[in-house]
């Protein structure tokens with residue numbers, strides 16, 4: 079990988095201070111794909127700050143940023159070194175000052191994740207992973223839960239931002255199936271990146287969601303796998319981070335058990351051509 083990007087010290091980065099300051103002030107809320115798909119100027123400013131900082135050191139690198147894609151840039155993952163950025167994962171939480179907000183930065187070369195960073199701003203937890211080098215939280219090595227019995231497990235998921243009745247029906251159908259296994263409980267932080275870090279930390283045995291985007295999960299997926307977890311598609315095949323769906327779990331057994339309960343559907347892929355106007 080070109081040069082050594084020192085990701086430590088993100089806590090002191092201007093981006094984090096920008097998020098923290100905005101949480102104390104009023105946040106100008108705008109909408110994207112629907113009235114519940116929220117974005118703020120802070121999302122946009124943090125993303126631009128990250129991109130500018132990286133471009134100064136690595137001018138040839140490519141970027142996939144949530145707000146850049148929302149502004150019309152392509153969401154194409156190539157073999158080029160690519161930074162995959164969610165400037166504020168948990169934007170709805172951010173707007174409501176619900177205390178789970180993360181900056182998520184993944185880095186890929188030849189379409190393979192090389193490192194991932196998720197900084198949970200209000201918990202002051204820096205989750206990091208480099209491929210083959212393990213996963214850490216504030217320097218402490220992470221390991222997924224060793225629970226093998228799904229009936230002794232907590233599962234994380236989210237309702238997402240789709241309000242399409244058919245999608246909502248499937249989301250609730252899956253939730254009902256999972257609850258009635260039965261499991262100890264279902265939780266959701268409101269941030270895919272933080273949910274993935276909860277799997278990596280052994281706090282929940284698995285997380286699944288249909289409707290996420292590659293920028294939500296690029297970093298957290300590597301953190302899960304480097305903590306000893308597995309990632310598969312909601313229908314049991316290989317995970318595809320552009321497909322907008324995944325199951326992340328402490329073991330393949332738990333992951334495949336969850337797949338049996340999911341009433342799946344296929345959102346428009348992140349790398350799909352934009353629908354004709």
Ligand code: LIP
Nearest residue numbers: 166167168169236238239269270
């Ligand atoms: C969020 C994801 C979450 C999903 C929300 C939203 P954002 O990302 O982290 O898992 O349920 O609908 O997509 O929009 O806050 O970056």
